[in-house]
Amino acid sequence: MRMHRRTLLALAVFTGLTAPSMALAADDTVKIGLLATFEGPFTVLGEDGERGAMTAVEEMKGMVAGKKIEIVKGSSDASPDSAVRAARKLVEQDGVKVLVGPLSGDEGIAVKDYAKTQPNVTFINGTSAAQDTTLRNPAENFFRFSTDGAQWMAGLGTYAFKDKGYKKVATVAEDYSFPYTQVFGFMAEFCKAGGHVPSKSWVPIGNKDFSSVIAAIPEDVDAIYVALGGADAVNFLTQYQQGGGTAPLIGGSITVDQTVLTSKGKLKDVLKGTPSAGPTADTNDAPAWKAFVEAYKKQPGAFPSPSLFAHGYYVDMKATLLGLDQVGGDVSDGGKKLRDALSKLSFDTPTGKVSLDKNRNAIADIFLTEVTEGADGNLLNKLVKVVPQVNQTLGIPEDEFMKLGAVNRDNPSCP
Amino acid sequence: MSLLDQPSSSSGLSSGDGMTRGQAWGLVGLLAAAVIAWLVFAVWPDWLNAILISKKAFVSAILNGITLAGLYFLVASGFTLIFGLMRNVNLAHGSLYLLGAYIGYEVTNRTGYWLLGVAAGFAVLAIVGVVMQVFVFRRLEGDDLRQTLVSIGISIVAADLMLAVWAGGTYQITTPEWLDGALTLPVITAVRSNGASVFLTYPLYRVVVLAAAIVIGVGLWLMLHKTRVGMMIRAGVDDRAMLQASGVNVHAVFAIVFAVGAGLAGFAGVVGGSALSVAPGEDVRYLLASLVVVIVGGMGSITGAAIGALLIGLAEQIGLVYFPTYGIVLTFVIMVVTLAVRPQGIMGKAR
Structure with a gap:
C-alpha cells in the first residue's frame, strides 16, 4: 500500500498548491492576466513589456474603481503554442476575466484564435503587431491599442x-x-x-x-x-x-x-x-513622453529610455484600466460592458491620441x-x-x- | 553466406574481377573530393552562380558549416564521453555550456584577458561536473532513468538560476584584438571587369575555433588510445563490471570523465559565446544539437561525434542559405535516416 499512500500525499500537496489561487478571487480585487515572453530569445523584450505594464498600474496607484489590481503573470517563449498554453492557464486555472498580452506576432494571431473560444474574457493586446491579428478574421473580444508592424x-x-x-x-x-x-x-x-x-x-x-x-x-x-x-x-x-x-x-x-x-x-x-x-x-520632447520616461525609469532594471515593448504594454494596460474604471471594475456580466467601453475609448498616450477602428485596431x-x-x-x-x-x-x-x-x-x- | 562471400570481398589485392567495396568507396570519395575542390577553387560559370546564388554564398556556407561543426563537436564530445562510460544521458549538458559562457563573460569582462575567461570556463565547469557526479549521479548509480530525470530537473533549475543572476540580456564576450579581423583566403569568388580577382575573406576568429576543435579532438583521441586513464575509460565503456573487478577505482575514472566532459562544455561555452552570443535558451539549443550529433554519430564514440557534428553543422548552414524555411527539417531528416538505416549511429557499436 506504499504506492497508494504516496499517491494520496501527492494529491494532497497538489490541492494545497492550487487551492489558494482559487480561493483568492475576492470581490475587492480585479484580476488582470499579464502575458509576455519571460523566456526564450525575446526575454529582454518581455521583461521591458512588464515594466511598461507596471508603470500604468502604478500610475493608478494599484487601484481601479476602488478595487485593488491583482496582476497574474503568464510566460511564453515567443512560440504561438506556448502563448496559448500560458493564456489557457491564466484564463482557465487562474480565472482572469481580463488578459493583457501577448508580445510577439505569431503569438498574437494564436491568442486571437483562442479568444474566440472564450467569449466572456476580454483580451487586450500587448505589443504583438502582425497585421492579421485584427485585419482579417478578427475576434470580437480582442483589442489592440498598440499599432501593427506595417x-x-x-x-x-x-x-x-x-x-x-x-x-x-x-x-x-x-x-x-x-x-x-x-x-x-x-x-x-x-x-x-x-x-x-x-x-x-x-x-x-x-x-x-x-x-x-x-x-x-x-x-x-x-x-x-x-x-x-x-x-x-x-x-x-x-x-x-x-x-x-x-x-x-x-x-x-x-x-x-x-x-x-x-x-x-x-x-x-x-x-x-x-x-x-x-x-x-x-x-521625443513632448511633455507627456518625458513624464512617461520618468515614471518608467522607476521600474527596476529599466533601460535609459523605454523600449517600444514598454510603451506598447503601457498603452494597452492603460486602456484596460481606463475601461475598467468606466465600468466600475465590474466584469461579472462576462465583460460585455467593459468591451463596449473599450471600443469607444479614445485617450491621450505619451505618444499622442489613440483610438480604435471598427476592427478594434489602434489609429495612432x-x-x-x-x-x-x-x-x-x-x-x-x-x-x-x-x-x-x-x-x-x-x-x-x-x-x-x-x-x-x-x-x-x-x-x-x-x- | 558470409563465409562464402568473404574470400572474394576481402581479397583487395587480387586483380582482375572488378573492384572491392573498399576501392569503390575510395573512388567515390576521390570523385567527391575533386568536385568539392573544383567548386571551391575554380571561377564559377554563370549558370552555376544562378543555381547556387553566388560562389561567395556557397563557399561561406561550407566554411561556416565546418566551423559550426567544430563548436558542436566541442559540446558533443563531452556528452558522448559521459554517455559512453556511464550510460548517463546527462540532459543538463546544455546548462553546463551556458554556465561556462556566462562565467567566461564575467572573467573576461573583469580581468580583460580573454584567454583567462576561456581557462576559467573550463576549470569552473570541470569542478561543477565533478560535484554533480559525486553528489548526484553517484547516488543513483545503475538507475539510468532516474539519472536522466534528475538531470532534466537540474537543467530547469539551472536555467532559472542563471536567468535570475544574468537576466535575459544578450551578452557578447569580447575577443582580444589579435583575434579580430578577417583572413583573405586563396579562393577567388569573382573576377572584376578589369581582370582583378576578388578573394574570399573569412573571419580569423572562426578559423581559430575550428583549429581549437581539431586540436582538442586529436587530444581526446590520444588520451583515450595512448594513456592509462584512456585505457581504463575504454575498458569501462566495454565492460564496467569487469573493470571494477580487476581492481580499478571506477569512481575516480567516472569523476575524471565527468570533469573532462563538463569542462569541455564550459570551454565550448566561452568559445561559442565569443563567436556568436550568450543568451537564455542557448542551453536547450546546444543540448538539442549535441543530442542530434551524438545520435547521428553514435553514442559513446569521439570519432562519431566529429562526423555527426560535421554533418549537422553543414546541413544547418546550407539549409539556412538555400531553403531557410525548411532548413531545420534537414537536420532532423539526417537524424531520422540514420535511425532508420543504422540505429546505433554511424560509428556506434550495436549493443
Whole structure:
C-alpha cells in the first residue's frame, strides 16, 4: 500500500498548491492576466513589456474603481503554442476575466484564435503587431491599442528612397508574421516610390549564426533592411561588423529599439545613422513622453529610455484600466460592458491620441527616427518626423488595401 | 553466406574481377573530393552562380558549416564521453555550456584577458561536473532513468538560476584584438571587369575555433588510445563490471570523465559565446544539437561525434542559405535516416 499512500500525499500537496489561487478571487480585487515572453530569445523584450505594464498600474496607484489590481503573470517563449498554453492557464486555472498580452506576432494571431473560444474574457493586446491579428478574421473580444508592424513603418520607405537615395535594398528578417508585416509596411512605400528589393532573406527565429546569410546578400545593393529582434538582431549586427560589412542599414522597429541598442558589444559603429520608424522616439520632447520616461525609469532594471515593448504594454494596460474604471471594475456580466467601453475609448498616450477602428485596431501617431549617440554614450533614436494618426490600411482606402493580399514571404514583391 | 562471400570481398589485392567495396568507396570519395575542390577553387560559370546564388554564398556556407561543426563537436564530445562510460544521458549538458559562457563573460569582462575567461570556463565547469557526479549521479548509480530525470530537473533549475543572476540580456564576450579581423583566403569568388580577382575573406576568429576543435579532438583521441586513464575509460565503456573487478577505482575514472566532459562544455561555452552570443535558451539549443550529433554519430564514440557534428553543422548552414524555411527539417531528416538505416549511429557499436 506504499504506492497508494504516496499517491494520496501527492494529491494532497497538489490541492494545497492550487487551492489558494482559487480561493483568492475576492470581490475587492480585479484580476488582470499579464502575458509576455519571460523566456526564450525575446526575454529582454518581455521583461521591458512588464515594466511598461507596471508603470500604468502604478500610475493608478494599484487601484481601479476602488478595487485593488491583482496582476497574474503568464510566460511564453515567443512560440504561438506556448502563448496559448500560458493564456489557457491564466484564463482557465487562474480565472482572469481580463488578459493583457501577448508580445510577439505569431503569438498574437494564436491568442486571437483562442479568444474566440472564450467569449466572456476580454483580451487586450500587448505589443504583438502582425497585421492579421485584427485585419482579417478578427475576434470580437480582442483589442489592440498598440499599432501593427506595417503602421510602424509609416514614412520609412519614402524617406529611404527620397532623402537617403537608396534605390536597391535587400531585406533580412525573421520568418514569421510580424516581420512579414514590417517588410510589407516598408516595401509598400519604398516600391511605390520606385525602389527595388532584389533579395529577401527569411531566417528562423532564434538563429545564431548569420554569417552565411550575410554572405548570400547581393553585393550591389545600396542598403540592407533588417527586421530582427532581441538576441537575433544583436547576433546579426555583430557578425555583420565582424565580416566587414559596408552597406548602410535600415532598421525595422524592434531592430534599433532600446532592447538592442543597450546590449554590450561592438554594435555602435554599425548602427549609428540607421533610419527606422516605430511607435516611439527616444528624443521625443513632448511633455507627456518625458513624464512617461520618468515614471518608467522607476521600474527596476529599466533601460535609459523605454523600449517600444514598454510603451506598447503601457498603452494597452492603460486602456484596460481606463475601461475598467468606466465600468466600475465590474466584469461579472462576462465583460460585455467593459468591451463596449473599450471600443469607444479614445485617450491621450505619451505618444499622442489613440483610438480604435471598427476592427478594434489602434489609429495612432508614428515616429520616423535615426540612431544617434547620446551625450552619455548610449545609442538613442533621434526623432526625425512625426507621421500623424496612421490607420491600419496606411491611408489607402480599405477595399484597395485588401486587394494587396495577406502579407507573407512573397507578398509584396518588387525585384 | 558470409563465409562464402568473404574470400572474394576481402581479397583487395587480387586483380582482375572488378573492384572491392573498399576501392569503390575510395573512388567515390576521390570523385567527391575533386568536385568539392573544383567548386571551391575554380571561377564559377554563370549558370552555376544562378543555381547556387553566388560562389561567395556557397563557399561561406561550407566554411561556416565546418566551423559550426567544430563548436558542436566541442559540446558533443563531452556528452558522448559521459554517455559512453556511464550510460548517463546527462540532459543538463546544455546548462553546463551556458554556465561556462556566462562565467567566461564575467572573467573576461573583469580581468580583460580573454584567454583567462576561456581557462576559467573550463576549470569552473570541470569542478561543477565533478560535484554533480559525486553528489548526484553517484547516488543513483545503475538507475539510468532516474539519472536522466534528475538531470532534466537540474537543467530547469539551472536555467532559472542563471536567468535570475544574468537576466535575459544578450551578452557578447569580447575577443582580444589579435583575434579580430578577417583572413583573405586563396579562393577567388569573382573576377572584376578589369581582370582583378576578388578573394574570399573569412573571419580569423572562426578559423581559430575550428583549429581549437581539431586540436582538442586529436587530444581526446590520444588520451583515450595512448594513456592509462584512456585505457581504463575504454575498458569501462566495454565492460564496467569487469573493470571494477580487476581492481580499478571506477569512481575516480567516472569523476575524471565527468570533469573532462563538463569542462569541455564550459570551454565550448566561452568559445561559442565569443563567436556568436550568450543568451537564455542557448542551453536547450546546444543540448538539442549535441543530442542530434551524438545520435547521428553514435553514442559513446569521439570519432562519431566529429562526423555527426560535421554533418549537422553543414546541413544547418546550407539549409539556412538555400531553403531557410525548411532548413531545420534537414537536420532532423539526417537524424531520422540514420535511425532508420543504422540505429546505433554511424560509428556506434550495436549493443
